[in-house]
Amino acid sequence: MTLLTPVARRRSWGLAALFLLPAIILFAIFTFYPFLENFKTALYQTAPYPGLPSKYVGLSQATSILSSSAFLQSLTSTFLFVVMVVPLGLLLGLALAVAANKTIKGIGIFRIIFSSTVVTSVAVGAIIFGTLMNPIVGLLPWLGINPNPPLLQSPTWALPAVAAIAIWQFLGLSFIVMLAGLQALPDDVLEAARVDGAGAWTVFWRVTVPMLSPTIFFGVVVGTIYAFQSFGQIDILIGQANAQQFHVNVLLYYIYQSVGGTNPDPGQAAVLSIALFVIIMVFTLLQLRFLERRVHYAGR
Amino acid sequence: MTNKRFFAPVLLSLGLLASSVSVLTTQGAVAGAASLPKCPLSALNNVTAPVQIDFWESMPRANATEMTALTDQFNASQKKVHVNLVQQGTYDETWAKWQAGLTTGQLPAMAMIEDIYQQGIVDSRSILPVQSCENAAKFSTAKFLPRILAYFKINGIQQGLPFNVSTPVLYYNKQAFQKAGITAIPTTLAQVSAAAKKLKAAGLGAFALKLDPWYEESWLATSNQLLVNNNNGRTGRASAGTFNNSASVGMYSTLNAMVKSGLASTNPYLGSSAYDNLLGIGSGKYSMTIDTSAALGTISSVLSSGQYPNVTLGVAQFPSLTSSPKGAIEAGGAALYISKKAPAAQQAAAWTFMAFLDSAQSQADWAVNTGYMPIRTDAAALPTVTSYWAANPGYAISYNSMKQGPTTYASTGAALGPFGPVNNAIVTSLTSMFTGGAKPKTAVNSANSSISQILQSYNSRVG
Numbered sequence: 001m002t003l004l005t006p007v008a009r010r011r012s013w014g015l016a017a018l019f020l021l022p023a024i025i026l027f028a029i030f031t032f033y034p035f036l037e038n039f040k041t042a043l044y045q046t047a048p049y050p051g052l053p054s055k056y057v058g059l060s061q062a063t064s065i066l067s068s069s070a071f072l073q074s075l076t077s078t079f080l081f082v083v084m085v086v087p088l089g090l091l092l093g094l095a096l097a098v099a100a101n102k103t104i105k106g107i108g109i110f111r112i113i114f115s116s117t118v119v120t121s122v123a124v125g126a127i128i129f130g131t132l133m134n135p136i137v138g139l140l141p142w143l144g145i146n147p148n149p150p151l152l153q154s155p156t157w158a159l160p161a162v163a164a165i166a167i168w169q170f171l172g173l174s175f176i177v178m179l180a181g182l183q184a185l186p187d188d189v190l191e192a193a194r195v196d197g198a199g200a201w202t203v204f205w206r207v208t209v210p211m212l213s214p215t216i217f218f219g220v221v222v223g224t225i226y227a228f229q230s231f232g233q234i235d236i237l238i239g240q241a242n243a244q245q246f247h248v249n250v251l252l253y254y255i256y257q258s259v260g261g262t263n264p265d266p267g268q269a270a271v272l273s274i275a276l277f278v279i280i281m282v283f284t285l286l287q288l289r290f291l292e293r294r295v296h297y298a299g300r
Numbered sequence: 301m302t303n304k305r306f307f308a309p310v311l312l313s314l315g316l317l318a319s320s321v322s323v324l325t326t327q328g329a330v331a332g333a334a335s336l337p338k339c340p341l342s343a344l345n346n347v348t349a350p351v352q353i354d355f356w357e358s359m360p361r362a363n364a365t366e367m368t369a370l371t372d373q374f375n376a377s378q379k380k381v382h383v384n385l386v387q388q389g390t391y392d393e394t395w396a397k398w399q400a401g402l403t404t405g406q407l408p409a410m411a412m413i414e415d416i417y418q419q420g421i422v423d424s425r426s427i428l429p430v431q432s433c434e435n436a437a438k439f440s441t442a443k444f445l446p447r448i449l450a451y452f453k454i455n456g457i458q459q460g461l462p463f464n465v466s467t468p469v470l471y472y473n474k475q476a477f478q479k480a481g482i483t484a485i486p487t488t489l490a491q492v493s494a495a496a497k498k499l500k501a502a503g504l505g506a507f508a509l510k511l512d513p514w515y516e517e518s519w520l521a522t523s524n525q526l527l528v529n530n531n532n533g534r535t536g537r538a539s540a541g542t543f544n545n546s547a548s549v550g551m552y553s554t555l556n557a558m559v560k561s562g563l564a565s566t567n568p569y570l571g572s573s574a575y576d577n578l579l580g581i582g583s584g585k586y587s588m589t590i591d592t593s594a595a596l597g598t599i600s601s602v603l604s605s606g607q608y609p610n611v612t613l614g615v616a617q618f619p620s621l622t623s624s625p626k627g628a629i630e631a632g633g634a635a636l637y638i639s640k641k642a643p644a645a646q647q648a649a650a651w652t653f654m655a656f657l658d659s660a661q662s663q664a665d666w667a668v669n670t671g672y673m674p675i676r677t678d679a680a681a682l683p684t685v686t687s688y689w690a691a692n693p694g695y696a697i698s699y700n701s702m703k704q705g706p707t708t709y710a711s712t713g714a715a716l717g718p719f720g721p722v723n724n725a726i727v728t729s730l731t732s733m734f735t736g737g738a739k740p741k742t743a744v745n746s747a748n749s750s751i752s753q754i755l756q757s758y759n760s761r762v763g
Contacts, residue, residue, distance in 0.1 A: 048717065049424035050400075050402040052424075137583070155735055236571075239572070241570040241727065245728040245731045261396065262392050
């Protein structure tokens with residue numbers, strides 16, 4: 001890069017700012033302003049219907065919501081959900097990717113099938129699984145599996161059932177990411193390991209996985225955000241009236257109910273949104289701090 | 301301050317005492333009439349082109365077909381008003397859209413809003429009470445069933461005009477009852493349990509308990525028990541639950557025993573599993589259930605397809621909690637509301653359409669095609685209805701139960717702003733008992749304290 005004179009540098013800064021301006025304006029209006037406004041809303045007890053006055057209550061609203069049993073239940077459900085979805089979704093995705101990373105005739109068909117959930121809408125997926133799990137007309141009772149209460153109506157099993165659907169949905173993306181990672185691995189390193197006498201298992205764990213670690217790390221970050229933001233399956237299969245009693249009221253859904261349900265409470269929604277923001281931020285920072293250290297970026 | 305705190309409970313208990321003996325004679329049409337806003341009926345007098353109004357409604361399946369038929373009939377019958385029917389999805393979705401419309405200003409002139417949101421729509425200060433239009437039009441409600449009118453009144457003022465009114469009824473499979481040797485149709489919850497036992501012993505499906513808090517609330521109404529204070533929220537905004545009474549504990553105990561002994565299976569009342577109790581009757585998994593009478597039209601059309609040869613549908617009155625009920629069944633369904641923000645001509649147009657929908661002939665047509673009850677005695681006496689009921693006695697059940705029993709604040713049911721969360725609290729307490737092992741009394745008490753907490757937080761927010 002050539003060195004610029006002070007005048008030229010100033011001019012290029014001005015030009016850069018000009019180009020950035022549209023984006024900055026859009027972000028300011030649709031992201032930064034609402035983000036800051038949200039902190040303000042959290043300090044107000046809002047009326048149950050639009051157009052009625054709000055009351056300033058300071059932090060008391062936040063403390064009472066964050067210490068409520070409903071919030072703690074929601075937090076527990078959220079973490080359990082993430083813990084179920086991310087590792088299983090990535091492991092299965094990796095397994096499918098390894099299976100499909102072969103040069104056999106017709107493997108393309110399997111790759112399409114494995115990645116198809118990426119283009120399946122959440123609603124369609126949820127309804128298909130909902131029908132399979134339906135206790136009256138579903139596949140499960142036909143197979144003789146008929147728990148009482150049914151899977152999607154049980155405080156114990158509803159969350160794992162919804163998580164299973166989320167895993168299935170996430171599998172497509174996880175598969176594509178893993179397969180892309182596998183295909184980008186340099187053959188010479190794998191070849192060298194094999195020549196050195198390492199078995200398939202050893203090659204996989206000692207060479208493939210470490211070299212795949214940037215991909216896996218990427219998958220963990222994306223998967224965690226995906227899991228935190230899961231919504232459609234819960235709304236379609238469980239619904240607002242049942243989310244809390246069946247212990248599937250994950251944080252995002254709790255926020256949705258506070259803002260878009262039949263009993264909106266924007267003040268509560270603001271407090272919960274800030275809580276979710278802090279949680280995702282802490283998670284991402286922790287992942288960057290601890291996981292990224294173990295990631296091995298091969299000489300690329 | 302100290303005085304207030306001391307007196308409040310005393311006054312409250314006096315109020316409760318009074319309410320438990322009083323019959324709703326004080327809820328006359330004139331109460332509070334002085335402060336009512338004007339209903340601009342004259343705005344329609346000089347219109348040259350039809351006034352277009354949107355009507356948001358939530359009718360599914362067979363009920364939607366009849367809703368469209370009535371609207372078409374109205375549009376063809378006169379030239380001043382044209383109604384555009386807008387199906388907004390479920391009741392909850394219509395209500396959510398109404399609330400969104402309060403911000404955006406996108407509100408229809410007229411909407412069908414579920415009963416449980418009555419106090420909410422009043423508190424949102426977005427409606428013109430239909431009482432105003434009833435007064436302006438000198439509309440007579442003398443032929444209306446009193447408990448239905450009372451159900452849509454708050455502080456004695458008719459807030460919405462009742463239109464589609466139903467009660468829960470007992471649906472059962474006559475063939476299964478015959479196989480199990482049951483001759484007497486259950487009229488109490490205890491008899492439902494006994495019948496379920498016989499059915500199960502005969503190797504047949506037993507009882508499907510849909511976890512719709514409407515039924516628990518109806519059981520309270522049949523026992524003449526209030527759900528909340530301030531006369532079930534009818535004479536002032538409710539501020540505390542009165543759910544922790546012996547009737548509730550008895551009801552919870554019976555339901556718990558049925559679920560625990562496998563005589564009853566549950567399904568949620570909202571979401572994708574809301575019809576599992578009815579589907580289960582079709583598949584033979586269950587032989588009886590409780591559901592709204594409004595489903596009768598749809599059920600009949602499904603059964604008539606011949607897909608279910610093992611089902612002969614029987615309909616009976618909602619079983620009461622005790623054998624000699626002191627109360628009566630409360631109404632359910634929805635009412636029609638007029639938007640406060642709509643232009644005068646549209647408000648007048650909305651009222652004209654409502655009056656048509658509640659005419660005796662419309663109510664008769666509506667009842668025989670849907671399973672909702674005719675809300676007026678003169679509609680029930682029309683040949684349309686009498687001949688249909690003679691051939692299909694199931695359709696008369698909910699009307700007959702609404703004619704029986706006293707009209708008290710308890711049998712009228714509650715009016716609550718946060719009805720959704722209160723319903724959730726009741727369902728959650730039932731689930732905690734069925735799957736969490738909570739004792740009936742503990743479950744009732746926890747539901748009641750949640751209800752009180754929900755009401756207090758709502759009241760402080762609504763100001």
